[in-house]
Every structure is written in C-alpha cells, then in structure tokens.
Amino acid sequence: MERPIEKWQDTITEVIIGATPEHGGTRSRIVKVGGETGIYFIKGEDACPNKPRIAMEVWDIEPDSWPDTLKANFGKVLKDPAEWARVCVEKFSADLICLRLAGTHPDSKDFSPEDAGKVLEKVLKAVGVPLIVIGSSSPEKDNEVMVHCCEVAKGENCLFGIATRENYKTLTAACISGGHCIIAEAPIDINIAKQLNILICDMQFPQNKIVIHHATGALGYGLEYTYSIMERTRLAGLSGDKMLSMPMISFVGNEVWRTKEAKTGDEFSNEWGPAKDRGALFEFATAVSYLNAGSDILVMNHPKAVEEIKHVIDELCVV
C-alpha cells in the first residue's frame, strides 16, 4: 500500500545568522536555520534543507550555578570567555556560540554595557562561528547592555535576545540599527508568541530575522507542555500562518542544569546512576525531545551531550 505523504501549504522561513566579510561581517562561516517544507524526521516527507544546529553557551563570568560535573569539562577556560568560546568551537565542534552576559545583572557583578561590549568583541575575535548574544534577564539592564552590544557587533548579523511582549521595543530597534536577528520569547503561550512576532514586525523588523523561543516555565510546566506548543507552532507555520513560520530555538542546557537530577552529586548514585554521566544524559535526552518538537537551534552546555546529539541529528536527517 502506498503511504500517503502530507503536503503542506507553506514553508518555514529560512533565517541566516552571521555575516562573512563580503556581507559586512567578520565570520568565517554563516549558519542557516529553518526552511523546512514539512515536519522533521519523517522518512519520505522529511524536508529539512538546513539541519538543526548546536550552539554552546559561554558566559562572561564563571558560572557559579553549574555543578562541578559540568564545569570539569572546561577547566580554567571558564574564567576567560574568549578561550572558552574557542574550546567550544575547536574541541567540541559547536556550530554557534551563545554568549550569556550573566555578569551584567545588577545582583551579579553589575558589569557595565561597555564591559559587556569588550567581552563580546573578544569572543568575536576568538571564533569564526556566528554568535547568539543574550542578556542577564534583568529587563532594564538588558536594554542598556544590548543597545551597546548591538552597536559593538554591528554588521556581524548576530542573533540577539531576548525580546518579550513586555520588553521588545528597545531590543528590536537596536537589532534593526545593528543589522542583527532577534529571539522573540513567549511564556508557553502560542497566542502571545504570535502577537509578539506581529508587534516586532510592526516596527518594520524583517520577518526573516526572527527566531521563536517558547520558554519552558518554572516548576509545574514541564517539557511536555512546551513540546506541544512548539509542535502547534510548527504546524501553524507550515499551514500558512506567516507570524508563526519562524525557526525555533531551545535553551536546553539552561533548562536541564537547573534540575535536581542533573545537579545533585553522587549521594543518590545508587538509584540515579553516577553524577558524572547523569547530567549529560539528562541534557542529551531533553535535546532529543526538543529536536522532535521542531527546534532548529539547541543551546547546550555539556560537551558529551553535544557530541551525542550531533550523531542523532546526522542519523535522523538522512532522507
């Protein structure tokens, strides 16, 4: 019997991140995401011209919240964002670097926008891959920091974040002026996600420079909720809803390394297995789920999880 093949009305928008010298940047390569004409990984219908990409997180400060089992993979470079980024690209084959400017938060080191700009410059010099740059989740401070960073990285076509419905105007304007892409985030609410994309587009921001992030909320809303929202978004996009047809990003590492299963040491190793494998496995399993939900960019932390997920992508993307 012939298997029916689903035909979709529309395609997911292709977003280009990074700019080589001929396009006004200094990146040695660019990353294209999106462009799907169907759902991922269905043999015969599989339509992913651009494979899902892996970004690895680099912070402007040594991440205190990371457990030792995670930190141990990086050693001293955690104190030097540029070196850290280089290791992620050269040793762990990251497709992109996600610079998290956690140290700019007023409750952390309260780094100035200029300090943040200098870190960004160093990371840009250290690696040739495109950059994702996100703030410290302090809306007021992020607005100052991001405006400056968008200017510092002008022409590099970075992916800046994170715009929310409550705070999108400053970042959108800064991204327009610096020629960057933007991450639009909604709190596990597809209607708000759509609304935010409209609001951003209403500021004359190009639709093909937006990447959607469906936040996985605090305790109580698990991955399965985000999964179904992501799935609905992708189906809506493929069915012709232009305001939901953007690629999606998932901050896998950031979600996983907050869970007690990943963070707890060997005191539970009898039941949960050794701590050194547990977190990486947790991150890997979560990443697989996000991939199946339609994620185009996975932002990850543990090198072993990155290595494994890349194998999975290669295997699943064989048409």
Added chain:
Amino acid sequence: MFFIGERINGMFKDVAEAIKKKDSAFIRQLVERQIRHGAEALDVNVGPSTENPEEAMAWLVKTISEVSDVPLAIDTTKKEVMEIGLSLSRSRPIINSVNANDDRLGFLFSLAKKYDASMIALTMDKSGIPKDTEGRLELAMKIIAFAVEEGFDINRLYIDPVILPVNVAQSQIKEVLRTIKESKMLSDPPPKTILGLSNVSQGSDIKTRALINRTFLAMAIGAGLDAAILDVTDNELMNTAITAELLMERQLYCDSYLSAYKKR
C-alpha cells in the same frame, strides 16, 4: 477565506461607462483598490449592455493584466467571451460559471483543462434554482460526478448554492447555509463552496444592505464557506469575515488577529 473582488462588473454603471469609453485608468484604479483591500482574485464581467462582449472582455483582461497578475474569475455565460478571457489571463484563471445541465459542461471543463482554470459551478439547471437543500445537493453531485469523470481536481471546484435576495426569497437563506455545510459530504476531497454575496441584499434598503451582507457572510463562514465574491472595499465586511474565520479556528488567535490576517 478566498476573497474575490466583485467590482469589475458591467452591471455597475461606472464600469459600464469605463468599458464604453475605454477608460483604462478607471479600471486600473479599481484593480489596485480591490487588491489593496485584500482581494485575492477579481471577478470580471462585461455586463449585459455591451454591444461587443468579446472585444470588451479582451480589453478588460488586458487592461487588468497591465497592472496585476492577480487571478481573474471570468464571469460570462457566452462561450466565446469565456475563452477570450481565459486565453488572455496571466495567472491561473477561474471559470465563472457552469451549471448542472449545461450543454456547455463538456466544453467548459475542456477549457478548464486547456487554461489550467478553477471552476465555479452553480447548483441550478434548466428549471432554475431548487427550492431546498436536497435539490441543490443533487445538482452539485451531478457536477462533481462530471468533474471526476473529466479528471478535474475537486480541490479546484467551487460549488455555488446561489443565494437569492432576502427580500424576495427569505426562506432560501437557511437552505443555502445547509447546502454549504452538507456539500462537504458529497466527495473526498470535498468541493469548495462559494457565494456571490451581495445578491443576498439586492433590492433591500440601502441603509441595511451592508449589515445584511456581513451578517450573512459570518453565518456562511460558520457553515463552512470557503470563498466569496464580494465588495472587498467594505472594511466592516472584511473584518467580519476575518473574525468569523478566527471564531471557526481557521486562524490562530492573537490580539492583533486582524492585522495578522492581512499580513499573510
């Protein structure tokens, strides 16, 4: 919804006048205005009073094509006029229309094949428009069967259950709504449904025409209507249609759903 602009029709005095005087600037602005207001296709009808309908159709289609490649619904009962309109169209045209025992059925389906056209089929025959849903469905089925035999793609067949003015055939409105709903059960894939909307308020008081049109359109969309030939420049009407689609879950809700629809 698939919106077809109704305005380029010789029944309107200004269009009849423009055809007579070959006023291409007037036609062009009608094209542009309708597209700006959301028309995805334009109905083209030379009207009853034109002396040389073939020439008039050729002129209209050429004039429209100068400014747009929007699909055209060639609206005529004359074979020759139909073929001229189709042959000059720049993008996949629509045949408007055939009916159930039309002796031109075979000819028009062959034209549809030749010009890669969609088809609007009225549920009427020699004895007129049936008075009930069952009669309309019977005629729709006849056309669908014919289309299937001809190898025509049913996704491109639009069944028009023919709406009559509320002031002369009030009881027919319910029948039309039922026909829209039930014609979806006639085949798999089902045919699309369409209405020439403004006819519902033909002859009604001018003060209530627009209200009747948009109320009926919302009800028809509720019954599953896919397309309409209508006055796209009536903003209230278009917003009603978009809202009805939203309520039918054909578009995902967001606060700016009206502008989101228009961004498609």
